[in-house]
Amino acid sequence: MTHDPVKYDIDPDRDLSSQIAAAIRDAIITGDLIVDDRLPSESDLAERFRVSRPTVREALKRLAAQSLIRTQRGATGGAFVNRLSYEEAHRQQITTSTLLLSMNAIRFDTACEARYALERACTPLSAARRSAEHLAAMRAEIFRQNQPDLSDTGFCASDVAFHRALVDGAGNPVLSYQLAGAVEAMQPLMNMITFTARSREEIVSLHRRIADAIEARDSTAAEAALSDLETYTQGLARNVMAERAQKHR
Amino acid sequence: MTHDPVKYDIDPDRDLSSQIAAAIRDAIITGDLIVDDRLPSESDLAERFRVSRPTVREALKRLAAQSLIRTQRGATGGAFVNRLSYEEAHRQQITTSTLLLSMNAIRFDTACEARYALERACTPLSAARRSAEHLAAMRAEIFRQNQPDLSDTGFCASDVAFHRALVDGAGNPVLSYQLAGAVEAMQPLMNMITFTARSREEIVSLHRRIADAIEARDSTAAEAALSDLETYTQGLARNVMAERAQKHR
DNA sequence: AACATTTATTTGTAAGACAATTGAAGCACC
DNA sequence: GGTGCTTCAATTGTCTTACAAATAAATGTT
Numbered sequence: 001m002t003h004d005p006v007k008y009d010i011d012p013d014r015d016l017s018s019q020i021a022a023a024i025r026d027a028i029i030t031g032d033l034i035v036d037d038r039l040p041s042e043s044d045l046a047e048r049f050r051v052s053r054p055t056v057r058e059a060l061k062r063l064a065a066q067s068l069i070r071t072q073r074g075a076t077g078g079a080f081v082n083r084l085s086y087e088e089a090h091r092q093q094i095t096t097s098t099l100l101l102s103m104n105a106i107r108f109d110t111a112c113e114a115r116y117a118l119e120r121a122c123t124p125l126s127a128a129r130r131s132a133e134h135l136a137a138m139r140a141e142i143f144r145q146n147q148p149d150l151s152d153t154g155f156c157a158s159d160v161a162f163h164r165a166l167v168d169g170a171g172n173p174v175l176s177y178q179l180a181g182a183v184e185a186m187q188p189l190m191n192m193i194t195f196t197a198r199s200r201e202e203i204v205s206l207h208r209r210i211a212d213a214i215e216a217r218d219s220t221a222a223e224a225a226l227s228d229l230e231t232y233t234q235g236l237a238r239n240v241m242a243e244r245a246q247k248h249r
Numbered sequence: 250m251t252h253d254p255v256k257y258d259i260d261p262d263r264d265l266s267s268q269i270a271a272a273i274r275d276a277i278i279t280g281d282l283i284v285d286d287r288l289p290s291e292s293d294l295a296e297r298f299r300v301s302r303p304t305v306r307e308a309l310k311r312l313a314a315q316s317l318i319r320t321q322r323g324a325t326g327g328a329f330v331n332r333l334s335y336e337e338a339h340r341q342q343i344t345t346s347t348l349l350l351s352m353n354a355i356r357f358d359t360a361c362e363a364r365y366a367l368e369r370a371c372t373p374l375s376a377a378r379r380s381a382e383h384l385a386a387m388r389a390e391i392f393r394q395n396q397p398d399l400s401d402t403g404f405c406a407s408d409v410a411f412h413r414a415l416v417d418g419a420g421n422p423v424l425s426y427q428l429a430g431a432v433e434a435m436q437p438l439m440n441m442i443t444f445t446a447r448s449r450e451e452i453v454s455l456h457r458r459i460a461d462a463i464e465a466r467d468s469t470a471a472e473a474a475l476s477d478l479e480t481y482t483q484g485l486a487r488n489v490m491a492e493r494a495q496k497h498r
Numbered sequence: 499a500a501c502a503t504t505t506a507t508t509t510g511t512a513a514g515a516c517a518a519t520t521g522a523a524g525c526a527c528c
Numbered sequence: 529g530g531t532g533c534t535t536c537a538a539t540t541g542t543c544t545t546a547c548a549a550a551t552a553a554a555t556g557t558t
Contacts, residue, residue: 015510016510016511017310017510017511018313021314028348029344029347029348029351031351035352041538041539041540042539042540043539051511051512052511052512052513053512053513053514054303054306054511054512054513055510055511055512057303057307057540057541058306058307058310058510058511059310061266061307061308061310061311061314062310062311062313062314063314064267064311065270065310065311065312065314065315066314066315066344066345068348071539071540071541072519072520072539072540073518073519073520073539073540073541074518074519074520074521074538074539074540075519075520075521075522075536075537075538075539076520076521076522076538076539077519077520077521077538077539077540078538078539078540079540083352083353084345084348084349084352084353085353086349086353089345089346089348089349092341092345093342093345093430095278095315096315096333096338096341096342096345097338097426097427098278099277099278099317099333099338100333100335100338100426101423102278102280103284103332103333104332104333104334104335106422106423110421110422110423111423113374113421113423113424114421114423114424114427115423117370117371117373117374117419117421117424118367118370118424118427120370121366121367121369121370122366124366125362125366170366172359172362172363172366173355173359174350174355174359174360174362174363174364174431175362175363175366175367177346177349178363178367178427178430178431181342181427182423182427264541265541265542266541266542290507290508290509291508291509292508300542300543301542301543301544302543302544303542303543303544304541304542304543306509306510307541307542320508320509320510321508321509321550321551322508322509322510322549322550322551323507323508323509323549323550323551323552324505324506324507324508324550324551324552324553325507325508325551325552325553326507326508326509326550326551326552327507327508327509328509
């Protein structure tokens with residue numbers, strides 16, 4: 001071996017498995033280990049770090065939890081550096097955002113404000129670049145949202161899909177990735193709102209305004225409609241909160 | 250015990266530690282386990298899941314890697330459900346975004362476009378709400394960027410701090426969290442650009458335009474300055490790429 | 499009552515063993 | 529010579545047992 005990409009010196013007084021995980025993670029982040037590289041076997045690593053195999057395994061599991069590596073059994077198996085796909089990054093982004101929102105008592109209006117601000121940022125690009133497919137996806141979700149037998153969670157899911165199509169229309173995968181966290185992480189909060197037939201109607205009409213504006217490539221109109229949607233959503237949430245407070249009095 | 254928040258039935262044919270991790274993670278996400286709850290001890294968990302202690306430990310390390318739990322040694326120790334702090338979420342957001350950018354050959358202009366689009370989304374809020382402190386932080390970074398002995402990486406770091414102050418001015422922690430990924434993850438890419446004295450001067454003057462606009466609470470001017478900054482940055486990057494291509498010819 | 503000591507509990511680490519998986523090498527057979 | 533089966537070796541997945549280290553509560557001592 002000409003040059004070993006991993007530094008094997010660790011401090012025996014501090015948590016070993018996390019240090020080992022950090023050492024390997026560094027090698028990946030700095031590019032010393034690249035995608036599909038195979039790590040040494042667990043026994044090898046144990047020898048080089050001068051720790052036991054279970055300790056090495058704990059470190060590897062940490063990396064696997066971040067999907068930095070994947071493991072494979074068998075003769076040619078081992079741990080391989082994983083390509084962090086968009087899908088995987090999306091998933092992590094969403095779970096992190098969801099946890100952050102659920103565990104920190106974020107006010108609904110704060111999350112809502114952030115979400116719509118970010119979404120408005122995508123509108124000019126989406127209006128300029130959206131393809132016919134993106135527009136069709138938005139129309140399809142609007143159609144679904146009009147079905148009277150759609151459940152509340154189904155309505156919310158379709159809502160997410162609609163906004164996702166809007167964002168994807170911008171044709172910037174980094175933007176789509178970032179927005180996934182903001183939009184999808186809010187779904188649990190949104191699910192707490194019960195949608196009356198009347199409010200659904202209002203939301204669908206705003207969605208239609210947005211789709212029309214995107215179709216006409218009119219970003220100003222789309223942004224205005226989004227702002228109206230934000231205002232309306234905030235109003236709905238306030239009503240729900242007020243009702244709940246009423247009941248618990 | 251009245252009701253156990255964790256489901257202990259797992260499929261013995263598939264990866265045990267990941268199933269155990271998933272079971273506990275579910276209990277946390279659904280709120281059955283709440284912040285600062287103590288998990289059963291490792292031996293307890295091993296018994297209940299009917300697996301060995303090392304297997305339980307691997308599962309716990311997975312959760313620790315996502316900072317969903319923290320562990321403590323000693324008599325009253327154990328694994329506790331962690332509050333996912335903003336700082337922690339920030340960090341994870343940044344490492345995920347950084348890895349995504351570095352391992353997927355994202356074009357500089359794609360990342361740059363996304364970053365400035367999101368940043369412009371914060372400007373109206375920041376112009377309206379920024380405190381004197383935020384403004385002072387921006388001015389301080391501009392001053393630092395004027396020091397001729399500042400290294401290129403130092404310049405980039407100050408750049409990040411400047412934009413961070415701008416975003417924080419919006420007073421929306423969710424927005425700050427989301428933007429951290431977009432802005433800080435780009436730093437490695439930005440570091441590849443060598444800043445001439447001339448280009449630094451140009452950037453600083455654009456920063457000053459932004460700060461002036463935010464001070465005057467003029468969001469339109471701030472957005473325009475940000476757009477100019479985006480254009481200028483993209484131009485710099487193109488030059489660097491072209492030069493590099495020249496050399497490698 | 500204050501302080502030192504012991505003890506019980508729990509995580510952190512080690513060592514060794516076996517099962518399961520899987521690709522590769524070897525070998526018989528056509 | 530080629531093809532299909534068998535065996536083998538490497539590697540991860542899991543279990544068992546054991547001990548070390550940390551920590552707080554219980555206990556004993558002065």
